[in-house]
Amino acid sequence: MLEINNLTVQIEDNRILNGLSLKVADGEVAAIMGPNGSGKSTLSYVIAGKEDYEVLDGEILLDGQNLLEMEADERAAAGVFLAFQYPLEIPGVGTMTFLKAALNAQRRARGEDELTTPDLIKRVNAAGETLEIKKDFLKRALNVGFSGGEKKRMEILQMALLEPKFCILDETDSGLDIDALRIVSEGVNTLRSKDRSFLVITHYQRLLNHIVPDTVHVMANGRIVKSGGKELALELEANGYADYRQEAA
């Protein structure tokens, strides 16, 4: 599904990713853990196509397609989705208007027919129910006045609607209460399939009890410094990152 080779990225002369390599197989759920500032969000932005970064070296392949040559919207149409660590508020843009525009833009890019409004409403309501998002939220401007947890749920709602094949969840668990964590995790679990892979960035092992990963990677100083199975998360929870901080320095 996803293959990252020797990715080296800087922003304003600050090197943030240092020859990072990572593979995620079809249907795999890969977790990334790592200290603050190690470059996890940067990695997710670079995969999604944010423009502020200078890629000095390396490649990112999604099913063989070189993502680095594509615009963010083209990557989205190719199946990349990023659930933001800090979802943005967009005053004046109605949530429904936004969802319709996004869905139809992707469908157009893939040469599919656009959705009609009733069709869209049906889908949104269904996804909203699963994620226990109140209906009147969908009538508001996108994320405006939403609590931190509500914004995170809205990200997962978008993910469910857009049906991407590679999903990045950047600290989706932070800011969620215990019930919301369960609801969101269930939402993610129902989307798991052999054709869809996940990169789950988190600081807490707790999330991984709900979304059980196939692999766990430790990121420090802009690269993957250790990879293992789900037991690696437990080890990190117990011992912290002390062993890894120096390693790549």
Next chain:
Amino acid sequence: MTEVTQIRTAAETGLGDLFDRLKGGLPGDVAIREAALAGFRERGLPHRRVEEFKYFDLRALMREAAPPAERPNATEIAKAFNQAKAFASVPAYRLTFVNGHLAASLKEAESFPSGIEVVPFEQALGEGHPLLASLGRVEVAQGNPILELNTAFMNDGAVIRVAAGATPDQPIALRFVSAGETAFSTATRVLVVVEAGAKVTLIESHEGPDGLANQTNTAVEFVVGDGASVDHVRFNGEGADVLSLSTITATLGADVSFSTHNALIGSAAARHQVFLACKGENSTVRIDGISLLRGRQHADATLVVDHAVPHCTSRETFKTILDGETTGVFQGKIVVRPHAQKTDGGMKSDALLLSERASMNNKPELEIFADDVVCGHGATCGALDDELLFYLKSRGLPKAEAESLLLQAFVGPPIEAIEHEGVRDALVGRVEEWLAARR
């Protein structure tokens, strides 16, 4: 004393000559016209060293004086009617002006409901219509060079009276359309007297072909009685070469609800002025506008709200999108007189620059002579937010579509504030057209 010899531009000489040639044939009392022209005769057209015209140098913008429009013939009228598209989807009582002249005389006005009386302006001037006494009465508008030029040259237009308590079921629509082969000037005047307790929506549209460098000067004056409610929406969809000068004045009684919105897409250079006076307590005023500028357009919104009595609320909300090499101007002034306590006044101008060669001039002013008031102003000027654009693109929206969505959201609030749904939808449609043309 030293004799100062004014150097006149071609336009200034032309306007002076034109007046001398026309004045014998213009309807009504010529003394009023002479008086209105005195300032122009002395100082010429206002230019950038005149404070109120610092960002709208009329002397530079008006190179030559275009001749006044002839009364159009039947063919021209028919052609012009076909071009009046702005609020076509809104059922309304319509009056159509072709090249500044009321077309088909009163044919359209005959379909107006009882409660709305319309008199062609020339006729009103000729017979000394009693309502004309309230023309040009707003103090903060007096001495304004654009309004004075209108007064000096005004010929056609209308006097509209909405009777006390009347609540017409449809808006009154004034359609200004231009047609023809040669550039012309207009000086159209409309007086709208809304009597106590009446409730009316008045929409105004200005449209014409590109390539005609017309000079239009329209003034619409409102006199609003106690407890009346007026919503005014103006659409400037003039051709790309037009110099458009427009003035709205309003005198409000007590307990009035008044709103005026100017949506600007057309014209090469446009100055829209609003002079409003609160003369009765507990009135609520909204002055809004959106300007969507591209190419080399220059658009100026100049507003003065005069709070002469206590307990009135005024809000001004202007949104300007500037693409290309355009220039935008917002000059808003709120005056609160010594006894106008408990005035609540606020104005906000937001500009979005889509190009590095565009520029916006914001000049908000407060002149407050009372001590127990709440007044504020704010102005912002910025580019589209890259973070928001990335968020939208990451959901699959191509850049142009993401920008359109954000631009639509930016101009949304003043449009959404329009009460009449059909009028609101019509403006949304024009904004969408403008955005689509950008892509």
